[in-house]
Amino acid sequence: MDGADELTPEERLAKFAAEFMARPIVPAVGALETLHVGDSDLPYAEAGDGTALQLLHVDLNQGLWISKTRLAPGSQVLPHYHTGSVFAVTLQGRWYYLESPDAVSTPGSYLFEPAGSRHTLHAPEDQDGDTIVWFAIYGANINIGPDGNIVSVVDAKAALDVYRGYCDALDLDYSKLIVHGEA
Secondary structure, three states: OOOHHHOOHHHHHHHHHHHHHHOOOOOOOOOOOOOOOOOOOOOOEEOOOOEEEEEEEEEOOOOEEEEEEEEOOOOEOOOEEEOOOEEEEEEEOOEEEOOEEEEEEOOOOEEEEOOOOOEOEEOOOOOOOOEEEEEEEEOOEEEEOOOOOEEEEEOHHHHHHHHHHHHHHOOOOOOOOEEEOOO
């Protein structure tokens, strides 16, 4: 016997609590280094419609893609919805959804989009300079055409492929792009 049977339940609980509190909190095995992307470390991929995307981080295992989106005054994206949640923080400028024009996002604003919410992102024409928004997107972005039909689907893998393809075609460096889940 190891002597544990000689302890009362209260003593065993106290011993467990002491051992638990003494355990190492910082992982000793398998810890990864932090990764940093500076503001100008990655190029913006221009879409040709007044919008551009700076892809920052893709996690293929989670279906997550994180980007900064730049919108020129008056620009607008296709109506769309997402299959997962989206988190947005406005860094510069103003924007809103045509479906809810009174909810204008300005620098410092936070927006949560639940999966399935349909919206059309628009940057007002009357502002000076571009709007820049940080997005974390889980799942796919389903773009809807004027006839109500799906015109494109962009998920983390597609965003990664398009971004890399754009950068490769223009000989732009994307070596600081953070990618998890690739073989």
